[in-house]
Amino acid sequence: MKIILYVTVIIGILTSCSEQKSDKNKSIESKKEEPISTDISKETVKQQNYRQIKLKENSIDSFALPFPEENMLLPLRNYYKPYWVEANIGQQDGPDFMYIDILKYDTPLVYFNFDSENELILNSIIVHESTVTDQYGLNVGSTIEKLKENRGDGEINFDPYHQHVYYYYENSNISYEINGDLEIPADIQNIEDLIITEKDVEGWTIEYIIWRKK
Structure with a gap:
């Protein structure tokens, strides 16, 4: 009688473990089948705060013009987040020159062009995109x-x-x-x-x- 009872208990335990393992596998399979949604990331991008850029005679937003003779990449990058701000080398009829551009996604908005002999001296600013305005209400x-x-x-x-x-x-x-x-x-x-x-x-x-x- 004790042997029969013992066997019955063992069978019950094995059956329970098998059912739990089966349920766990089903849960894992269910998670694997769920598609990864990209809606959240897209919505997050849309909600990012892209500040309005405004060019004036003697300033661009909070930066006085011309810039001081120092590397402006980090100050511009920090101020204009989440715009992408990067430094590149430009080519022209004369010597190459360094420039910093502000982009939204892949669209260039503003170029800061620096002197070919001294990359700390700002030569010009070129506005390329219609969302940027000047102090006269023009774009x-x-x-x-x-x-x-x-x-x-x-x-x-x-x-x-x-x-x-x-x-x-x-x-x-x-x-x-x-x-x-x-x-x-x-x-x-x-x-x-x-x-x-x-x-x-x-x-x-x-x-x-x-x-x-x-």
């Missing part, structure tokens, strides 16, 4: 008509070598590269002789906002 994509409405009549400068057209104001650190259909008269033999008038740039838009210390 990339604004029309020449809005530019003149907000700032009055300026002056046109034509770079014949690159065929770039700039609109600037005397004694102002902020100027604009404007873009549109450039018509070159048939009687112009030398591009350097081309004179561009206010009428020629009607309907043009701002391609870049440029800061340079006057």
